[in-house]
Amino acid sequence: MKRIISVITLAVMLLCSCVAQxxxxxxxxxxxxxxxxxxxxxxxxxxxxxxxxxxxNITISEDFDLVVPDLDKLGVYDxxxxxxxxxxxxxxxxxxxxGYDPSKVISNKPEGSVGSARYEDDxxxxxxxxxxxxxxxxxxxxxxxxxxxxxxxxxxxxxxWADPARELELGASxxxxxxxxxxxxxxxxxxxxxxxxxxxxxxxxFSTQRLEDGSIAGIMHCRSIYKGVPVFxxxxxxxxxxxxxxxxPGLSTVTFTEGSTVGxxxxxxxxxxxxxxxxxxxxxxxxxxxxxxxxxxAERISFEAVREELxxxxxxxxxxxxxxxxxGNKPGDVIRLTPYWVLYxxxxxxxxxxxxxxxxxxxxxxxxxV
Numbered sequence: 001m002k003r004i005i006s007v008i009t010l011a012v013m014l015l016c017s018c019v020a021q022x023x024x025x026x027x028x029x030x031x032x033x034x035x036x037x038x039x040x041x042x043x044x045x046x047x048x049x050x051x052x053x054x055x056x057n058i059t060i061s062e063d064f065d066l067v068v069p070d071l072d073k074l075g076v077y078d079x080x081x082x083x084x085x086x087x088x089x090x091x092x093x094x095x096x097x098x099g100y101d102p103s104k105v106i107s108n109k110p111e112g113s114v115g116s117a118r119y120e121d122d123x124x125x126x127x128x129x130x131x132x133x134x135x136x137x138x139x140x141x142x143x144x145x146x147x148x149x150x151x152x153x154x155x156x157x158x159x160x161w162a163d164p165a166r167e168l169e170l171g172a173s174x175x176x177x178x179x180x181x182x183x184x185x186x187x188x189x190x191x192x193x194x195x196x197x198x199x200x201x202x203x204x205x206f207s208t209q210r211l212e213d214g215s216i217a218g219i220m221h222c223r224s225i226y227k228g229v230p231v232f233x234x235x236x237x238x239x240x241x242x243x244x245x246x247x248x249p250g251l252s253t254v255t256f257t258e259g260s261t262v263g264x265x266x267x268x269x270x271x272x273x274x275x276x277x278x279x280x281x282x283x284x285x286x287x288x289x290x291x292x293x294x295x296x297x298a299e300r301i302s303f304e305a306v307r308e309e310l311x312x313x314x315x316x317x318x319x320x321x322x323x324x325x326x327x328g329n330k331p332g333d334v335i336r337l338t339p340y341w342v343l344y345x346x347x348x349x350x351x352x353x354x355x356x357x358x359x360x361x362x363x364x365x366x367x368x369x370v
Contacts, residue, residue, distance in 0.1 A: 142263025
């Protein structure tokens with residue numbers, strides 16, 4: 001599947017220029033900032049303002065949704081990519097493969113490289129734990145059945161918050177969207193408890209794909225949560241030119257090949273606290289963000305907005321060991337989380353159309369993923 005991503009930044013300063021400068025962020029707060037403490041209590045007021053504004057190039061959908069997390073405070077944070085999941089490999093194996101054969105655990109930690117612990121049993125399961133924050137567990141019959149970036153497109157993608165009664169047929173079993181969301185949440189919760197990590201993940205979108213045997217499988221795309229705010233999943237708009245400034249950790253997914261039974265769990269998560277760069281007493285309001293998008297992108301967009309939400313954009317700033325950072329995908333990478341408003345025209349996973357506004361500066365970015 002060939003994907004073309006266009007990223008147009010309409011601002012005085014790109015995010016990557018902040019990364020290059022290092023140190024404290026150089027962005028100055030916008031003049032028309034909104035009190036952060038009023039954010040959660042002003043959702044209805046902001047929705048009314050957005051709906052009544054009458055933009056020339058943006059239509060607000062009848063089902064338009066404004067999503068504001070329930071949080072006590074907002075800020076710009078530096079977090080660190082985690083290390084040494086492989087050190088807890090045996091604990092994870094005990095949970096996911098009861099009665100596993102220790103002789104089949106293969107540990108590998110070459111000098112100067114990340115480590116991993118792998119378990120393979122042709123009759124039972126496959127598991128892989130790596131030092132770069134990754135864990136994969138799969139029933140043998142479900143291993144690597146669904147792929148990204150292949151010639152096989154997803155048949156359909158729906159948001160995880162769509163109608164929970166939506167019927168699905170996965171493998172030879174019927175289920176519902178609500179049931180696969182619940183199974184995904186349970187799988188995530190079970191992993192967090194077993195791994196002992198301060199990890200936040202939530203189901204975000206569910207896709208179906210036809211397998212080689214003609215059956216249909218499903219995959220739940222999940223995204224990280226930090227201090228109650230979703231972290232923008234740049235892997236869903238993965239672009240060579242965009243991946244340089246933006247941190248790109250691995251995808252977290254839950255795969256279903258037979259009804260709502262989890263077939264494969266793949267998790268990359270757990271940002272570790274490093275420092276608070278700045279607490280935000282004020283930010284660009286949701287209504288102001290839509291106005292800025294309409295104004296700055298007047299010559300470039302004409303779309304129907306279906307959802308606006310607050311997220312953290314992750315940018316990789318440095319590595320704790322002084323080496324070249326690995327794009328937010330290397331142990332010790334320091335990742336800066338900056339709040340953005342994201343306005344979606346389309347929520348189709350890997351085919352998104354959206355605009356984003358820096359909540360601090362008001363800078364606007366436009367992303368088309370086709």
